[in-house]
Amino acid sequence: xxxxxxxxxxxxxxxxxxxxxxxxxxxxxxxxxxxxxxxxxxxxxxxxxxxxxxxxxxxxxxxxxxxxxxxxxxxxxxxxxxxxxxxxxxxxxxxxxxxxxxxxxxxxxxxxxxxxxxxxxxxxxxxxxxxxxxxxxxxxxxxxxxxxxxxxxxxxxxxxxxxxxxxxxxxxxxxxxxxxxxxxxxxxxxxxxxxxxxxxxxxxxxxxxxxxxxxxxxxxxxxxxxxxxxxxxxxxxxxxxxxxxxxxxxxxxxxxxxxxxxxxxxxxxxxxxxxxxxxxxxxxxxxxxxxxxxxxxxxxxxxxxxxxxxxxxxxxxxxxxxxxxxxxxxxxxxxxxxxxxxxxxxxxxxxxxxxxxxxxxxxxxxxxxxxxxxxxxxxxxxxxxxxxxxxxxxxxxxxxxxxxxxxxxxxxxxxxxxxxxxxxxxxxxxxxxxxxxxxxxxxxxxxxxxxxxxxxxxxxxxxxxxxxxxxxxxxxxxxxxxxxxxxxxxxxxxxxxxxxxxxxxxxxxxxxxxxxxxxxxxxxxxxxxxxxxxxxxxxxxxxxxxxxxxxxxxxxxxxxxxxxxxxxxxxxxxxxxxxxxxxxxxxxxxxxxxxxxxxx
Numbered sequence: 001x002x003x004x005x006x007x008x009x010x011x012x013x014x015x016x017x018x019x020x021x022x023x024x025x026x027x028x029x030x031x032x033x034x035x036x037x038x039x040x041x042x043x044x045x046x047x048x049x050x051x052x053x054x055x056x057x058x059x060x061x062x063x064x065x066x067x068x069x070x071x072x073x074x075x076x077x078x079x080x081x082x083x084x085x086x087x088x089x090x091x092x093x094x095x096x097x098x099x100x101x102x103x104x105x106x107x108x109x110x111x112x113x114x115x116x117x118x119x120x121x122x123x124x125x126x127x128x129x130x131x132x133x134x135x136x137x138x139x140x141x142x143x144x145x146x147x148x149x150x151x152x153x154x155x156x157x158x159x160x161x162x163x164x165x166x167x168x169x170x171x172x173x174x175x176x177x178x179x180x181x182x183x184x185x186x187x188x189x190x191x192x193x194x195x196x197x198x199x200x201x202x203x204x205x206x207x208x209x210x211x212x213x214x215x216x217x218x219x220x221x222x223x224x225x226x227x228x229x230x231x232x233x234x235x236x237x238x239x240x241x242x243x244x245x246x247x248x249x250x251x252x253x254x255x256x257x258x259x260x261x262x263x264x265x266x267x268x269x270x271x272x273x274x275x276x277x278x279x280x281x282x283x284x285x286x287x288x289x290x291x292x293x294x295x296x297x298x299x300x301x302x303x304x305x306x307x308x309x310x311x312x313x314x315x316x317x318x319x320x321x322x323x324x325x326x327x328x329x330x331x332x333x334x335x336x337x338x339x340x341x342x343x344x345x346x347x348x349x350x351x352x353x354x355x356x357x358x359x360x361x362x363x364x365x366x367x368x369x370x371x372x373x374x375x376x377x378x379x380x381x382x383x384x385x386x387x388x389x390x391x392x393x394x395x396x397x398x399x400x401x402x403x404x405x406x407x408x409x410x411x412x413x414x415x416x417x418x419x420x421x422x423x424x425x426x427x428x429x430x431x432x433x434x435x436x437x438x439x440x441x442x443x444x445x446x447x448x449x450x451x452x453x454x455x456x457x458x459x460x461x462x463x464x465x466x467x468x469x470x471x472x473x474x475x476x477x478x479x480x481x482x483x484x485x486x487x488x489x490x491x492x493x494x495x496x497x498x499x500x501x502x503x504x505x506x507x508x509x510x511x512x513x514x515x516x517x518x519x520x521x522x523x524x525x526x527x528x529x530x531x532x533x534x535x536x537x538x539x540x541x542x543x544x545x546x547x548x549x550x551x552x553x554x555x556x557x558x559x560x561x562x563x564x565x566x567x568x569x570x571x572x573x574x575x576x577x578x579x580x581x582x583x584x585x586x587x588x589x590x591x592x593x594x595x596x597x598x599x600x
Contacts (some may be wrong), residue, residue, distance in 0.1 A: 013395045023395035025358035034084045034380035034391040037070045039383035041100040044370040048133030052077040053370045060097035066120040069095040081373025091135045104155030104164045107190035117150035144194040151175040156213035156465025159242035164187045169208035176450040178204040201246045217295035220427040222465045227258035235483040253299040255279040264320040264329045270409045283312045309352035315340045321369045322433030325400040334367030363388040376401035376492040405496030406432045406488040423477025429467045441491040447471035450483045478507035514564045516548035527564040537583040
């Protein structure tokens, strides 16, 4: 009798599923009583640094027009997947028309700060984490004060300077109006400057819904894909310095109703492909676009996702994750007015398996995955809004645990260098069996650096955005061989290490000013060599001409042997030239140098 009663009231969240689905609806056992608030997006992160994953729900009601400001709901995990609502103690009495919430360490202190994108001509909200998951609102002082009607925010180090910048979508009077996408650059301490007018194409885009950073062209900097509800999505390519150009034409197939984009390597060729939700312009189905490696995409939906797995329903979000622990990406679709769908990759296609998740028809606006109860499997969390009872849900995974370590599809090869000061900046891509706006959840990561075969040292590996991470290797003495490899441990405890790469720090040799014959001594022979070259027409070694410029005036003339003789007869000790080194253009700027090819 209980089974049939639950079948009747399951959709209302009053009891749990008793069937054998891998992802069982478990809201009543894990979440506090429903607040019935209009959730637009949610984010999962360990905000209090205690080793488990917490949840923040971005709430605020109203579709085309504002209805009610609502609270950010912060759910704190007890470590077993049972959550307590602690919003008032963690973020105060804050309310807004929140459409999105994202996490990133904006001030470099190792904890996760929070950006909230708000709708209906509201400015964004920025919160600083104290390290224990308690937030201070610094919006008034640390971000531009603009009314945005924003649906989404994205953190990413667009200029490769080691801190997280911000991209926010912008609508009109609501997110469904037209507006200019925003780019705000971080000064390294969490204070942001608006650089939109100089670094982003000046375009009014209608109904922006999603914004996602990822390296789409394989050069390690962060590009941007924006999804729009009523017009073509946009592909913005980063020039490396945080300046973006619109490369949509000829590179993106046609879409006109995308609610969400997700990035994942679907064909296992190392680059990032695209899954678009509600993107097909003719029937509102999902699309799968395959990357050629240089950010040009081909529509391969019918090849990878047959119509039987891709019904024409009102879907809102998706996430890639490895459902069956076989090493490839599957995905889950969050649907409004229908059930969530899990599509499993069978080696050639993504096939909808309706028996994997409890069948509940609700109004899913956002969907995320993460190991919420610490058992090594990825669970599913949904945010509910727009219609129905707005009961946010959790589905606990009873399937196989994650036993596959993170992988490293690419790492920058640093060139040999004469720089002994450093740092040497290197970026690496790290992936695992899931995706989110913050890539995947890690217990630990580092760049392991070994100098001249010595003891390995761990260097901090900082998230740059997408699947890109960045390390700064300290400067090393000339003559050093530096080997580096990335290491990462995922949330299930699997550790992977990349193949090592190495570079040389070249030992530079300073020459002695006045050693015109390049024999390593400073004596009368140098003055003779210079005089011979100047007056006998026999020439001298101009390859090391800067050394012959004894008075360092940029001109080789009679004043130079005079200066040489004066130094010799005064008894002054010759010194290494402070301006020039072999192979390096002198800092005195006289255009004379001493190439490595002729110097010892």
